[in-house]
Amino acid sequence: MKNNFKYIIPILLTAALSINAQIGGSVGLPDARSSSMAGAYTAVSEGLYSIAVNPANLSKSKGIELIMPLPLPSFSSVAGSNFFSLSDYNYYFGTYTVDENGKKRGRYLNEADKQNFIDLFGKGGGVSVNLFVRYFALAVTPSESFGALAFSVTDQIAADGKIPTGIAELLFKGNPPNSRYDFNDAEFKSWWLRKYSFSYSREFRISEEKSIGAGISLHLINGLFYAGLDEIDSEIHTDSLGNIRGRANYSAKSAFSPNFGVEYDFENQSSYEENISAFPEPAGTGFGADFGLSYRHNRAFTFALAITDIGAIEWNKRAAQFNVSRNVYIDDVSEEAQRDSLTNLFSTDGAGKSVDKFSTPLATALRFGASIDLANLLKLKNKLMIAAGYAQGLNKMPGNTTSPRFSIGVEWMPFESVFSLRSGMAFGGWAKFRWGLGIGLDFGLFELNAGTSNFQNIASPSSGKMISIAVDSRWKF
DSSP: OOEEOTTHHHHHHHTOSSSOOOOOSTTSOOSHHHHHTTTOOTTTOOGGGGTTTOGGGGGGOOSEEEEOSSSSOEEEEEEEESSOOHHHHHHHHOSOEEOTTSOEEOOOOOHHHHHHHHHHHHTOOEEEEEEEEEEEEEEEEEETTTEEEEEEEEEEEEEEEEOOHHHHHHHHHOOOTTEEEEOTTOEEEEEEEEEEEEEEEEEEESSSSEEEEEEEEEEEEEEEEEEEEEEEOOEEEEOTTSOEEEEEEEEEEEEEOGGGOEEOTTOSOOOOOOOOOSSOOOSEEEEEEEEEEEEEETTTEEEEEEEEEEEEEEEOSSEEEEEEEEEEEESOTTOHHHHHHHHTTTOOTTTEEEOSOEEEEOOOEEEEEEEEEHHHHHTOSSOEEEEEEEEEESSOOTTOOSSOEEEEEEEEEEETTTEEEEEEEEEETTTEEEEEEEEEEEOSSEEEEEEESOHHHHHSGGGOOEEEEEEEEEEEO
């Protein structure tokens, strides 16, 4: 089966630039414990859960650790927007309202309603989907003096976009004379990456009460698809006489695994057929690296620093470049050819071409973290720990954000070595606010974890903007 690509790019890249027509990322939440603590993980991640977060903490692993699909698969996912809630949807797009007499009436939006809707886009406008799956991971610590080694295989599918404010303005205000709407704040990037990671960590004791851990992860990356908007300079303008002028200037790139059977509109014919496989042929390959440090003081205080996903991917299979540059002028909307020219303003038809290759950076991020082990400090019987973290993405690749995020979380084990309760709050970042909540069960031989980074949306569904879930299990020998 073939997939025609003529309209995929404009629809995905601009999240509907015409009315008819974004947990795991680098600053994401790759496991259930991290999600439960709302991202306060840089100092407290340990063993296999430190991979992709802070490899220095891999040395906290003892003996052998194993992650596989049993007893629980290891995945985290989050999807939604950072500006539009369920109650907003029901208010603006509900089919009816109930008047003072209890009768259903059609909803009519007044001018204040319309402006409030437009203002929502100005507060964010972002949509995101992020899925992180860890298929397999193995860590071995031969001895404390040698350190810990690990290997893991993970997938990340991420799509982040921003719907331009001009779309909302055009939707509610129409195009009266002397109106002008631009779409230059539109953003979109998406990819599917598979990482084969090799990690090493070792802890160096300074004294009985102090130690420094250092770690590194090297990633061999297979990119299975990429689609991204590079830049945009587009607008629609209606002059004083009601004539419409439109300008569409944007560039985008894409690459797809040959197994996906994607067919570009500029190709006369293609020999690539859809071939579903657990190991698709990559559309690009790359290398990445994570570095981490961790300092433990007095067995109660830990401070950590990590930088992750340093590197790039070269996309060289089914790679394409789209450069759209069009202008339209409409002075008679009754003329079909003029209407069609506006409909096709943002189409990639005739604007694409194959390219040998192009490169994209990985979603590089910087993290700081600190934690206090109150059980150790205060000689409590059961585990009680508080952690804080700061995450700063260094680019806007999928799953990443340049908006800094501060998190604070707590982990409490009321029943010794079995049940853990975790919670945390995050401020800033893409989602602006998160309340995480989750649990863990540690049976010695294996552990089970589950959590969400957006519990506020469960506690108050009507104000919910995102939904997230994370579960995983780990074997320990």
